[in-house]
Amino acid sequence: MTAAIEKHNPTIEESIARLISRAENPRGLAAIDVRPRIDKALAKYLFRDNENASAAEIKAFIEELRADDLCLVLACEKGDESAWSDLVRTHDKTVKAAAWKCAPKAEDADDLASSIWAELYGLKHDADGKLKSKLSYYSGRGSLGGWLRAIVSQLAVDQYRLQARLVQVEESRDFENLANESSEKAENSAVIAHHDNAEEIFEEKQLARDVSKALNQAIAELSADDRLLLKMYYYDELKLKEIGQMFGYHEATASRKIVRIQTDIRKAVEKILQNGHNWSEDEVKRYLSETASKLGINLEKLVAILIISAVVQEVLRSSVL
Amino acid sequence: MEIGFDKEIDAILRKARGAEVVTSPGTHLDADEISAFAENALPDAVRQNYTAHLADCTRCRKFLSNVILLNSEAEIETASSAVPAEIKEVKTPWYRKLFVFPQLAYTMGALVLLFSGFFGYLILQNLSGSKNSDVSYSIEKPNQADKSAAAANTSAPVFSNSNTMSNSTTTTTNSTVTTTSANTNSASTAPANTANTAVLTEKKSETAELNTPIVNQPMPAPQSTPPPPTDDNKGDADKDFRVQPKNEVNKPNAAGAVREETKPRDKENAYTVDGQESTDSSLSRQKMKTERSAPESPKKQVSEAGATRKVGGKTFNNVGGIWFDSALGKQKQKTFNRGTKDYLRLDAGLRSIADQLSGTVVILWNGKAYRIQ
Numbered sequence: 001m002t003a004a005i006e007k008h009n010p011t012i013e014e015s016i017a018r019l020i021s022r023a024e025n026p027r028g029l030a031a032i033d034v035r036p037r038i039d040k041a042l043a044k045y046l047f048r049d050n051e052n053a054s055a056a057e058i059k060a061f062i063e064e065l066r067a068d069d070l071c072l073v074l075a076c077e078k079g080d081e082s083a084w085s086d087l088v089r090t091h092d093k094t095v096k097a098a099a100w101k102c103a104p105k106a107e108d109a110d111d112l113a114s115s116i117w118a119e120l121y122g123l124k125h126d127a128d129g130k131l132k133s134k135l136s137y138y139s140g141r142g143s144l145g146g147w148l149r150a151i152v153s154q155l156a157v158d159q160y161r162l163q164a165r166l167v168q169v170e171e172s173r174d175f176e177n178l179a180n181e182s183s184e185k186a187e188n189s190a191v192i193a194h195h196d197n198a199e200e201i202f203e204e205k206q207l208a209r210d211v212s213k214a215l216n217q218a219i220a221e222l223s224a225d226d227r228l229l230l231k232m233y234y235y236d237e238l239k240l241k242e243i244g245q246m247f248g249y250h251e252a253t254a255s256r257k258i259v260r261i262q263t264d265i266r267k268a269v270e271k272i273l274q275n276g277h278n279w280s281e282d283e284v285k286r287y288l289s290e291t292a293s294k295l296g297i298n299l300e301k302l303v304a305i306l307i308i309s310a311v312v313q314e315v316l317r318s319s320v321l
Numbered sequence: 322m323e324i325g326f327d328k329e330i331d332a333i334l335r336k337a338r339g340a341e342v343v344t345s346p347g348t349h350l351d352a353d354e355i356s357a358f359a360e361n362a363l364p365d366a367v368r369q370n371y372t373a374h375l376a377d378c379t380r381c382r383k384f385l386s387n388v389i390l391l392n393s394e395a396e397i398e399t400a401s402s403a404v405p406a407e408i409k410e411v412k413t414p415w416y417r418k419l420f421v422f423p424q425l426a427y428t429m430g431a432l433v434l435l436f437s438g439f440f441g442y443l444i445l446q447n448l449s450g451s452k453n454s455d456v457s458y459s460i461e462k463p464n465q466a467d468k469s470a471a472a473a474n475t476s477a478p479v480f481s482n483s484n485t486m487s488n489s490t491t492t493t494t495n496s497t498v499t500t501t502s503a504n505t506n507s508a509s510t511a512p513a514n515t516a517n518t519a520v521l522t523e524k525k526s527e528t529a530e531l532n533t534p535i536v537n538q539p540m541p542a543p544q545s546t547p548p549p550p551t552d553d554n555k556g557d558a559d560k561d562f563r564v565q566p567k568n569e570v571n572k573p574n575a576a577g578a579v580r581e582e583t584k585p586r587d588k589e590n591a592y593t594v595d596g597q598e599s600t601d602s603s604l605s606r607q608k609m610k611t612e613r614s615a616p617e618s619p620k621k622q623v624s625e626a627g628a629t630r631k632v633g634g635k636t637f638n639n640v641g642g643i644w645f646d647s648a649l650g651k652q653k654q655k656t657f658n659r660g661t662k663d664y665l666r667l668d669a670g671l672r673s674i675a676d677q678l679s680g681t682v683v684i685l686w687n688g689k690a691y692r693i694q
Binding site for chain 2: 230
């Protein structure tokens with residue numbers, strides 16, 4: 001990798017000079033200040049999978065780096081006070097906003113933001129006696145704002161993982177208890193299914209297990225892109241627009257991809273259930289249909305309840321006002 | 322919903338969310354990689370590798386999704402902060418603001434005050450109205466016996482409608498409203514007011530000529546009614562009527578045979594001068610109510626009757642003891658008593674004029690007619 005960098009030294013130096021000239025405020029940085037960071041980024045993102053990257057690819061890579069953000073970060077690392085004040089002035093809002101979103105409690109948000117700034121400034125010293133700052137991990141590929149949000153998110157996950165998990169489990173249990181209680185009181189067996197017959201329960205569980213296995217297998221058979229798209233859409237509940245932006249295509253394309261993935265999964269699930277679990281074609285179709293209709297009814301009822309309660313709340317609020 | 326959207330698989334996949342198997346193969350991506358991936362800012366080759374990892378690594382995918390959400394929210398905030406503050410403010414309609422709790426209380430209080438004031442004003446108006454209604458007038462009852470006398474020389478009101486009535490036929494005088502007043506028939510307005518019903522058939526055209534110019538003349542000019550002439554002096558009366566010059570006081574007919582049957586409603590306010598009852602066949606009782614009020618000094622009025630004065634750039638004619646603004650039209654008159662609060666609230670210029678003229682003054686001020694007494 002070092003050999004590859006040495007090989008393209010003139011190209012890299014030329015590109016770095018252009019990068020500094022591109023920056024609106026180079027903050028007095030010289031090529032020598034920037035070079036280590038560029039080498040690191042090239043090694044991480046370009047030469048790791050392609051040691052034979054061409055000079056054009058190297059040029060394009062450095063050309064795509066965010067010159068202003070990178071110069072600001074490098075100046076901060078160098079100890080430029082004005083750069084620090086600029087960084088805080090322009091990005092403190094970003095850090096605080098992200099902290100407010102990521103912190104489980106409002107009162108923790110300020111602590112989280114303070115922790116981020118401490119991490120950025122550096123709390124420990126390396127072997128050379130220099131402060132080890134989180135800023136040294138910024139490559140300039142993405143925006144500084146996006147990187148800061150990622151830093152906040154990561155730190156929040158690390159700090160509050162255990163707490164968040166406990167809260168989530170508690171909430172899930174509460175919701176489950178509430179749903180069961182509501183169902184029992186209202187004698188509404190449609191919201192949560194109750195079977196008195198043990199055989200029926202066993203059979204249903206068996207069928208559900210088979211379908212679940214087939215589904216997981218079908219998802220695993222998808223391409224990495226489709227798998228990621230499907231999981232982000234169904235599991236992480238991202239919007240198609242957001243997913244599309246991440247992949248670099250329009251949300252309509254993302255929508256078409258989702259439809260195609262559904263079709264692929266149906267075919268795969270039907271095939272797995274028929275071949276692997278000896279289900280007949282009718283059984284497969286009937287089971288999928290029944291399962292979906294049950295879920296649909298339940299979901300529709302829950303959604304209807306939510307909408308009605310929201311409307312009632314709004315009416316009450318407006319009448320009070 | 323898109324064509325081909327599979328609701329069944331969609332529902333099953335949504336349900337499978339909770340049953341996701343958590344996996345974390347290999348080394349996790351760092352913040353720089355995640356943020357660059359979220360912004361689609363990585364070289365293709367690296368991207369493919371990261372995609373494969375993210376598709377199977379629940380932790381990194383969640384991290385990525387969180388960063389994407391944060392970026393998305395930041396974009397929205399940036400977009401909204403770019404909107405000018407004036408546009409960003411949601412304008413609540415004024416009628417909705419009235420029903421916001423504190424405003425509602427104030428609004429109700431204001432309404433109560435408003436209605437109280439309104440009713441109070443109405444009551445005051447009624448009270449002052451009752452004071453102003455102290456008007457005397459008498460109605461000349463139709464009397465067949467007096468037909469001829471009435472037809473001979475019944476002073477008609479100046480108003481166009483009454484003139485029309487009197488011109489149409491002599492019998493209309495039977496229903497003429499007469500009012501007692503000082504016998505100071507305004508000579509200045511006499512020709513205009515000669516709606517003398519004692520127009521003989523052969524004189525109709527002449528009378529019409531005399532009446533025509535005053536048809537639309539709005540000047541109210543209550544007149545004293547000279548005694549109706551007898552059949553003998555019909556001609557004289559008519560002659561008097563036709564040649565009656567301005568500023569000449571109507572003289573009672575020499576025959577003096579006044580045989581009007583009058584019924585004064587308010588005897589206290591009814592007054593006579595020189596023992597004669599004056600009649601006024603003006604428009605209606607309502608109008609009479611406002612135009613007629615008890616004069617302060619009949620004698621003084623007699624002395625000033627027919628006089629013309631210029632006060633404050635306005636010309637006033639004294640008719641029946643009342644000073645009428647020459648510019649007065651058919652405006653509805655509003656009555657004010659001197660010395661009252663309402664009077665003091667009037668425009669200073671208006672009051673100045675009124676103070677310079679004694680007795681009742683009817684002034685046209687800013688397009689409105691004020692009766693000050």
